[in-house]
Amino acid sequence: MPSLPSMLFRRSSFATLLIAGAVSACALLAGCGESAEKTAVAAPPAPPILQGKQLRFPTGHPQLALLNSVPSRPATDIVADLPARLVWNEERTQRIYPAFGGRVVAIGADIGAVVKPGSVLARLASPDFGAAQSDTTKAGVDVNLARKVLARQRELFDAGIIARKDLEQTEADLARAQAESARAAARTTLYGAASSINQQLGLTSGIAGVVVERNINPGQEVRPDQSGPGAPALFVVTDPSSLWVLIDAKEIDIGSMQPGTTFELQVPAYPGETFTGRVIATSDSIDPGTRTIKVRGVIANTDRRLKSEMLVTARVREKMNGVVVPATAIVLERNQHKVFVQVQPGVFEPRMVTMGHMGNREVVLSSGLAAGEQVVADNALLLAREFSVAMEDAGNPTSPQANQAK
Structure with a gap:
């Protein structure tokens, strides 16, 4: 038979086990209650419902805080x-190209130089210009010779030795020689001295201004065929x-x-x-x-x-005529622009609009929206996605949204 002390020890151990089991059970029940409470808190909110063209959000839906709306205002003067x-x-700019080929022997003006009409920007040693000077000189000699011939022909005509047609032919020869001399002199005078043959071609400015570009160096060979579309000018002078x-x-x-x-x-x-x-x-x-x-x-x-x-x-x-809304309110759908109007708290409907002007921050709508209507300015794409999901759910008769809409 067990002794009294051993029996008391067994009873106290059993009581301890009972108490520990009760505590564990309470903890388990408390944990279950917490889990149930957490499960209830984490339950998703009811989705918005599509009724006709309007999307209705339940009261207190968390997405409503993201859909900020602002009133549209009448358009007056806008800044673009x-x-x-x-x-x-270009009305005060001259680009200088070489009229004759040659070699650069001196630079007369650099970038930033202030020049006047006739200022020499550079000087070329140009055999081609020398040939033009030679042609001018020869044309002058031909004029002098034609004058002498005409004087002799007039003496002969007055003496009755030659016919009038010979005199008229000599007069015509003088006129042609004078025309050629004038042409050659005008050409050489336009680009330099016409009285001597020095082959020195000066690149001069035709306007008053500042040299803003120089694409020429001493010793460089230049040719007239280098000037054309896309070719840089030797000098650019502008005001x-x-x-x-x-x-x-x-x-x-x-x-x-x-x-x-x-x-x-x-x-x-x-x-x-x-x-x-x-x-x-x-x-x-x-x-x-x-x-x-x-x-x-x-x-x-x-x-x-x-x-x-x-x-x-x-x-x-x-x-501009129309209404002004933020540029973030515009949504493009199938080449058409639309906005979402909040007709009442938590209720939105799409509205097709016509763009009158598109700026970086604001746009002007010429039709589709009245002044004062509340337009979703933030997260308009999110609302467009909700409309798309709601339309898909409305087309599925087994979806909870379709049953709720009924």
Whole structure:
């Protein structure tokens, strides 16, 4: 028979086991309750329902916080930013090419030099120009000889020795010699001295300005056939106090870019400053590669802060009719533009619209939307995806959404 102390030890051990089992059971039940609670929290929200053309979200749906809506406003004057580039004013620019072949013997002006009409930029030793000078001299000799012959013929005609037709032929020979002499002299005078044969051809400036480009070196051989499309000029002289602005305008902007229209230039090199220009010409064709219209403007540059080939932005103000919405609200679907209108809280419907003007931040809609309507400005693509999913579910009669819609 077991002793009393051993019996008491067994009872206390059994009680301890019972208590441990109860604690484990409570912990297990608590864990099950927590899991059930977590399962209930992690349950997905009810999806939106498509009713007709409207998509209805349940109250408190988490995606509603992402679909920010803003009211559309009437369009008045909008600002359009167009890419542009500064170039030399070709009405005040001269590109100098050689009229005769030869070798460069001296450079008279370098880049940055201020020149006047007639200033010698470079001098060439040109046998071709020497031949032209020789032709001028020979033409002058022929004129002198023709005059002497005509004087003798008149004496003979007065004496009755020759016929009138011989006199008239001599007069015609003198007229032809004079014409050839004038032509040869004009050619050589245009490029240099016509009174001597020195073969020195001077490249001169025909305008007042600044030498902005030089593509010639001493000892270089130049030829007239080197001048052509794409070939660099030996010298470029321009008046930098006026520059051209080449603007790439979209088709919808052409109405605001007529000759005489003023615009503002924004130059990255001078942040916060604006320069005012004026449109002087508009192209009659559209560039097939970029689908833009070339617009040419002119801008004053008396302080010469602006430089040729600068990339700038031309800002013009355009009068538009319609409503203005953020550019992020536009969704493109099958070559058509649409927006999503919030007709009431949590209810959205698509609306096909017509673009009047597309800017970087805002667009103008000429039709399809009234002023004051709430347009989804953020995550419009997300809403378009929800519409697509809802339409697919509505076409499936076994889906929960289709049953809920019924």
